[in-house]
Amino acid sequence: MLNLFNKPSDTIQYLGTPYTQDCIEAIAMIIQFEAQIESAIVLTYDQTHCFLVKAYRHLYLIRFGFRSDYISEGYKGLVKALNLLRRHEIEIKEVVITQKLFETINRNALTDGDIELILNNPNIRTNTIYNYINNLEVIFKEPLNIDRYYPSELPLNLIDPRILDLALKFRDDADSAIMKAYTRLEDIVRAKIDSKKFSASLMDDSFCSDLKKNKLSPFKWESENEDSSTAIGRLFVNTFKAYRNQRAHSEVDKSISQLHREFLLINELYLLESESIRR
Template identity: 35%
Template sequence: MLPKKQIAEIQYLGDSGLTECCKQGVVQLLHFGEIIEEVKILTAEGDYSNSHCLLLTLTHDRVAAIKNGFSSGYPGEGPKGYTFVLNLLSKYTENIAEYICPIDIFERLLKSSLTIQDIESINNLTKISPARWYEFVPYKEELKPDVFSEFPLTIPMALIDCRLIEIALDFTNNPDNSILNAYRKIESIVRGRTNLTHESSTKLFSKAFQGDESVLYWEDIDSGECKGRASLFTSTFMAYRNNRAHQEPKHHLDDDIREFLLINQLFILEKEAVVREVISA
């Protein structure tokens, strides 16, 4: 049995009193796919009575502590951050409760030094009833803050076709260049597979994928779905690539990411397509 005064092996996120840093600690966990099984809001006694930490239970009995960047009872960044994280966490779990935390345990959390005994003491606290945290989560959806707008804008690398990885890795430095390089690469790949060396852009994709005599096609799907997939290639180039190729970059990063993922889908569809066998007369 481990000594109860031994330091608990938990993760600490955020800095004491810094709201934005503590908010981003919660966002970081959720953005990278952590499953939140339980949220304990720890409200301290005495001088910290308007100050709140969070103790989050993750999968496999792991625990993450978010320091006291959150507050209530007065206007300011602390209460805004408290509203933000409660609205965000309530979308992931209904298992949220608030507890009055002894001041010595609260202070050890701020120092990243909770003990095994402290965790046991927290687990034995009685939740505040009726719950007060609901006051910070509006009942009407239209009144809730847009919590996901503060998630980082990044390429989800796990979804990217392996042939686009190098281009995707450079995306942050130059989104416009990466997108144009992705367009060029899909053209080059399709041209190489079809030997349509003198065609480019929409004409290339029409001959490559459209019609019953196309060079490439998708097996085991009906003609309507084949036509729809083929149209994605020509429509994407007509709607996005041509405009980008002939104008100065003026897109927002979120638009750039969506466009890159659209091109990525073309790579995936191209990979699934097979060369049509030509039947000799």
Template identity: 30%
Template sequence: MMLDRNRPAGIQYMGLAGVSKSCMQAVERLLITGTQIEQVMLLTAGQTHALLLQEESLGTVAVKSGFRSGYPGEGPSTLSATLHLLEAFDVDVEEIEVKAVLIERLDDSALTQGDLDDIEKAEPVRPRRWYGYLLPNPRHDDGPVAPIRRLPELMPWGVLDGHLVQAALGFENNPDHALMVGFRQLEDLVRARLGQEVGEGRAFVTAFVGDRSKLTWKKVSAGEHNARSQLFTGAYGAFRNPRAHGMTEGRDVSALQEFMLLNLLYTLERSAIDRPQPTEPDEDAAPAKPKYKRT
């Protein structure tokens, strides 16, 4: 049974028509959340452009016409940045020419099944023209990953240790406070496991450093244990102490990177176990009989 060409397409729409930033952010949000975009159709009507994205779980997603080309300005620079980003994520992009009225229906969230059929049947522009819409990359130091580096830093909520969630809720407004609270809570957790009071900065040393430390991990070698213990003491000295003394200005390590390192320490602390204590010989036990080799 053939579908009525005038039937509404029933797809998702993102972005605001004529608002470049909104349309670029729509693509960024899809990529940041791990959406696997299989293909992008760049719909071109003169100097006006929109996008039609194919994704396995979401189906077809239309991004409205916030993109322009052919003159200096925000619309062309946003189109360039978006195409650079898709290219960095290795997304296949094809361009087809459409009528302006189709772009208008897309902007009204009113594409029809006939519109989708026409787009699917259209021949892509050859030779590829969309490379001409790319402007020079402003961050040559990062090479092809520069567009990805421009994406906003977002808290990866799904991997956070439960003890850090409350601190993470206030991270965006005050990252310094969230980090200090996170380190303080971690020290308190370790002190509680030690069952003793230790001075500031000594909890991690007492708990993890050396072959007589209070805590260790299952099935790790002495070298692995030593390396993990250095993560605790190194992070404390490199990040917690400078923050406590107001010495973080001008540092080039982002607060979110520090927060994720702190999250790793929470994970390691949770998986640590009490170090088995060596058993002392029983003084009342009979001495072991010597073993003799048969001659």
């Protein structure tokens, strides 16, 4: 029976490695993908730190990749992790743990009883969290950059099924995926209106009305009036003028974040196209 109650918990997921960078990225991943994070507890043993993150349905233990005894990557990483959690308004507390619990965590062997003791520890504290942050920011005279730690992935649940295959190949060749997405959209729209035009001219003919010339587009959106429907159509025209045409005539050199943004912009055009209705 004693062994049964001391069995490691099945409810906790261990993330990260002894390397600080991996641990910060693990915290950023949880923030990005968990629907609701209730709290984060810094577990401290002899100026070495790990995190217990409590989400709505899961518990995560981020391993001991952080330190606070001297200015190091481990200390910088601790402050970056704290700032990530603070940015998302997640409650942060600290608990000083025993050597026995420290060794248990390093064995990935926390029990449900251990977790209960941590979450309900009467000596839990909050003021030290800000000391860790303020001490380091005073030294560096500015906050540490934390933006790059978020996972750099396309949100596949938002991608139009017609370009999901391109999203899956995005990491291997982003430029090719983007250009194929433009071309595929042109083929779809060209077939809808039986046209031989391409690029911005094709999009203008398909979605943009000109009431002064008594010209109504063959497709529109359910909106307040013709002008607002045409304004949506102009998104197609302007996107092709600003981005697609540039790619068609010259080599494009963009950062990975810019490539993500452009692919998501094209994806929005696909979603809008699927919502358009024939007159």
